[in-house]
Amino acid sequence: MDDISTGVLFSLLILLLIISGYFSGSETGMMSLNRYKLRHLANQGHRGAKRVEKLLSRPDRLIGLILIGNNLVNILASAIATIIGMRLYGDLGVAIATGALTLVVLVFSEVTPKTLATIYPERVSYLSSLVLNVLMKVLYPLVWFVNGITNGFLLLLGLKVDNMDSSKLNSAELRTIVDEAGGLIPRRHQDMLLSILDLENVTVEDLMVPRSDIAAININDDWKSITRQLIHSAHGRIVLYRDTIDEVVGMLRVREAYRLMMEKNDFSKANLLRAADEVYFIPEATPLNTQLLKFQRNKERIGLIVDEYGDIQGLITLEDILEEIVGEFTTSITPTLAEEVTSQADGSLLIEGSANIRDLNKSLNWNLPTDGPRTLNGLILEQLEDIPDSQLSIEVAGHQMVIMDVSENMIKLVKILPTTLKQTG
Missing domain, CATH: 3.10.580.10 (CBS-domain)
Incomplete structure (x- = not known):
């Protein structure tokens, strides 16, 4: 490179830093995409989404391609920076070039493009997929060779790349997605979806x-x-x-x-x-x-x-x-929770003993145990292990309860004290 002027080397170095930033941003953008939104757009015929989905179908090859390109560019940039440093500062230029290049690469070829790709993953991924598709075809033999070595090493560790499918969701993960949908899904529709997910955890x-x-x-x-x-x-x-x-x-x-x-x-x-x-x-x-x-x-x-x-x-x-x-139908003959719960002026609640615990938890945002009795009457009897007299007070799951009426061997009415009354009582 002795015949190449310093100005040309500077231009090559800047170009290599830009290419390095492209690879860094492409990797982050691809990995930051919402896979379900991507699949939806691909099914709708979006060309960019189709290209990206095809690349992401084998993430090991995509990562291999990006890292091969990024490392080749960074190594070449390091060599050029060293030559420029030695021309300008002699032997001291090696240390100066190393420090300066490290800072420039971090700011302009790593942090900045990756931050932008995180903020705009779709834009970055759809555009970069045009170039990555071409590079995948050109560099496929090298990518295949590198992935063969990598996958063989992973196989020794008991991991099979072909069997790794991160696109499947369990019910808990799906619940989180529905919860975080926010304004994209009306609150009532969210409640219905979550109730459907809860059906498998509730028995007849x-x-x-x-x-x-x-x-x-x-x-x-x-x-x-x-x-x-x-x-x-x-x-x-x-x-x-x-x-x-x-x-x-x-x-x-x-x-x-x-x-x-x-x-x-x-x-x-x-x-x-x-x-x-x-x-x-x-x-x-x-x-x-x-x-x-x-x-x-x-x-x-x-x-x-x-x-x-x-x-x-x-x-x-x-x-x-x-x-x-x-939710409850207005034509339901059985008592609704609203009919079984009566608010008092002091903030306390009068609840019938037959009230369903799960309904109380859902409506009042309580956390009464549901792995035993189904009614408030059954829950209190389980705690006391005896049929109590009225006016007996008991604390269950952090709620102060006063038994108001007992008849026919059942607790008919319970008063739930508010937190403020419980603390001062």
Whole structure:
């Protein structure tokens, strides 16, 4: 290079620093891209997105190409800087060139382009992919050779590059994406998506109407009692049983019973039993997402939940699962949480013992334990290990609770003290 003027060497050095910055920015831009947005744009036919997605399909080759180019450029830049330094300052110029080049490379070829690529990853990646595609074809033999050595070394460590897929998300990661969507997705839609993700963590036992609250008719009762119960029923379907609810004989549609009433000659116990549908049974540990699919597959809307011994534990409907996703329907017959919780002037809450713990946690942003009893009554009884008297105070999960009413071996009403009252009381 003795025949090349110092001015030309300076020009070459600046060009090499620019190319080095291009490689640095390209690497950061490619790796900073939102893969799901990229895939969406590629599916929509965006050319730049298609090019980038193709390059990222083998990240080991892309990184190999960028690093090969970057290192070749930086080594050549270092050699030129050394020559310029020696021409200007003699032997001392080597140290000066090394220090100066290091600072320039850090600022202009590393930090600045990488920062810009982080801020504008799409713009940088789509433009740089034009050049990288060409370089990949030209330098492919060298890239293949370097990656072969690298992948072989990784194989010795027990890692297979071809099996590394970072694009798959688990439910927890998907939940984070939905949470961070912000204004891109309306809050109500976010809540619905998160509720769908929660279905696999909730069983039918958590949502069921308890055994004691199931609308049911003993077919062995006298005819007048059966007729009266049918006329005053607030439900669309009623369970028919003999003597005990564990002896279920069918699920009767109330409108079918009304039809039989209109045809007086057909209104009898025998015809009620013939009109009843076969009962659909559900194991108590079935996750909600599984049960939703089973309802759809079996074309059912309601089922009775049984334990491992076959005893009836409760009842669940398709509407119960849908309400878990979209919220309570205004036409729901069962009590809503708003009806079970009453705010007091002093900031305390009066809550019925039958209130569902999961509903309380969701509505009031509490953290009551959900791995045991499903109702507030059950939770307090579990803590006390006894049926208490009224006016007994207990602290559960950081909440001061006062038992206000106990009857029929159940806690009917509980008062939850606000934090300020608890601290001063």
